[in-house]
Amino acid sequence: MKKILITFSLLITVSFFGQLAIGKSSVSNASVSLEFGSGNMGIILPWVTSTASVTGAVDGTFIYDLTDKKVKYRNNGAWMDLSVDATGVVDTTLQDSKTENSDARVAIGTNAATDTTPGLLVLTDTDKLMVLPKVVSPHLNIINPAAGMIAYDTDKKQLAVFNGTVWSFWKP
Secondary structure (H helix, E strand, O other): OHHHHHHHHHHHHHHHHOOEEEOOOOOOOOOEEEEEOOOOOOEEOOEEOOHHHOOOOOOOOEEEEOOOOEEEEEEOOEEEEOOOOOOOOOOOHHHHOOOOOOOOOEEEOOOOOOOOOOOOEEEOOOOOEEEOOEEOOHHHHOOOOOOOEEEEEOOOOEEEEEOOOOEEEEOO
8 A cells, every 4th residue: 555655646746747856855956857865875777688678669778688687778779788797696586476567657757648758767858857866986885786776976977887796887
């Protein structure tokens, strides 16, 4: 019942405001669709059995590929590797017996009700962005990271991606 109430509250908030803050009281400015609070936590990307199993993915889609234990994103019609290291590990026993709900989807933004972009979490605004969880040295401060975790390292000013074994770092 608690999960239903939280989900319902989240959907009501998204429907009325088109912006969402998680772990904090509000987003930092009008250009943000989704923003996470500070703390030693990251966002865990959707786990997929392989990139081949993902249909209809659009550029900008992020996933954790269980086949080669890597975080990937869709860019210019192809999957790009963000993990670099292929030694990732992940325990899928909690989800192995579950059946995927292919209709599961949350859309956030002013046109969320009409946007048909495929994805589990879709930010529909074309003039707003998502702010990743910000963590000082996530490789040191996230004590028990999960495979497919992603955060912004505020110390080194770079993207941190965990593949289940090691962190990979991306800097512009």
